[in-house]
Amino acid sequence: MSQPPAQVVGMGTVLDHVRTPQEVLRPHVVEFRNVTKTYNAGKTDEFTAIRDVTFVVEDVVEKGEFICVLGPSGCGKSTILRSIAGLEPQHPATSGDVLVLGQPVVGPGSDRGMVFQDYTSFDHRTVLENVTFGLECLHMPRKQRDELGREWIHKMGLNVATDAHKYPHELSGGMRQRVAIARTLILKPRIILMDEPFGALDPLTRLNMQDLLVKLWKEVQATVFFITHSIEEAVFLGDRVYLMSNSPGTILEELKIEPATSSANEMQRQPKFLEAVYYIRDKITKLESNQ
């Protein structure tokens, strides 16, 4: 929309201006600097969820990265995600800096959309009203937001005519998560935080949802943080996988994964895919036995 009037000359393009350093040296999408979160500090039930977590997610031009976070249960994966989202009580961190696009996180906002594992559809709103909730909060006129909402309901593979006016309790778990994803993506967030969004779905629905997510993610080009317990899911979806240690969690290893070339079902049979999965599984098994 706000594209500069670029002139195409053969295989080159003349930009409307000479690029400045500020444009090229873009701040990192997410940056954790020695972040520690301790609950009930100083009391007997003091608990450190994450300790000294440092990592960086670069802004890759024209592509948001898909980052999966894996680790034994209770290792502070959700703490990292909710710190980025700016949700209490994980936010603010006890010490260290959480930066998003170079700015410290001060609170939640629609630039960091979140999809939860629990079904968090607003029960009193129809599917369409759920999907357009964020737009309503932006005071977008009804006609405009309903149009956009229908478009997204269609994109999520739901039937606009029959499903748009249903209430969440009339939907299956997979459909509810589609609604939850649609209402997040409709706001075009820069970062999408997903806390085991497919954890409660049956395996087949899960594979379908993975394919759908990859397709939509390429379209919206956001950076995705994806927490999961499924190593296959992490290796299939992720450009990068962060492996976390036991509580108090730290990031143990960072893996770079080749992008998936085919659908979830096919991809997950290839030997190189399985090799990566077995490597991570051995690591996590070792971690859990040390617990």
Added chain:
Amino acid sequence: MNFSFLDRLLRNWLTLRKPVSRLQAIGLGVACILLCLTGWWLITQGAAESRLVGPLTLPSPAETFSKFSELWNDFALTRNVLVTLRRVSIGFALALMVGIPIGVTAGCFPRVHAFLSPLIMIGRNVPLAAVLPLMIFIFGAGEKNKVMFIFVASVAFVISDAARAIMDVSARYIDTAYTLGASRWQTISKVLVPLAAPTIFSACRQMFGLAFGYIMLAESIKIADEVGGLGYQIQIFQRRGFREHIYLIILVIPMVALVIDQVLAWIQRQLFPHLYGGDGMLRSLVRITLIPWESMKSLFFYRTPVSLPSVATEERPK
């Protein structure tokens, strides 16, 4: 053969929590009423001296119902019922208008709740019989003291129930609203209140029944020339020894309560179709009235055109 039929019947009827059809439910209810009436008739039949229960304690059904026309005509039953109803309704509506906003605020902000909790505590445990004379001192004789009595009797319960309902909405809905860009006020008005509304409604529906009981107490005192209401009538009949009339009023009150409760249940179903199914006529009505309000707001308050945060790629240098 006969035994197995009985066995099957019992199994069928006494299956744990097996739903019962509407027709059967009504039939069973009618059977209960008939059984009670028969029992009443049995213990009060025959001449006055030979009855199991004497007529001074319990008049027979025939004696009781024969006084109905007297109650209806000479004692102006409908007018008294309506007067009583009006008092309860006004007092309770006041309690709702004051109690729900305060309760919602207390539910949203624990500090407000902590501040108000002593008052709620006192309000819930206040001895109502002691409040009644106070109401007469403060508001004088007449309508006002009765309405205010109902208000005082129910407002603390409305506040605490509304606060409880808001607090019981799961925190994940607040998190979700925040990450979708809702402000605090939007989270309250678009998420917390609508999600708590069904709970608040059913709590108030139950409380209305209680308020209907309190009004009998308030009406037992009549000083000026206001219409007595059902409560005062019971007092009169007691003084005059009109047992039949008292029993009739005791039968009339549940009937009135039943009708009101059915009306409230209908409103509840139509307001919250996501819980009770149906087409949600009242919900649609509420939404239709809100649409012009919303457009008006956008005319006056939000003149700046709405723009979405642009897609990531559009911001980036190419």
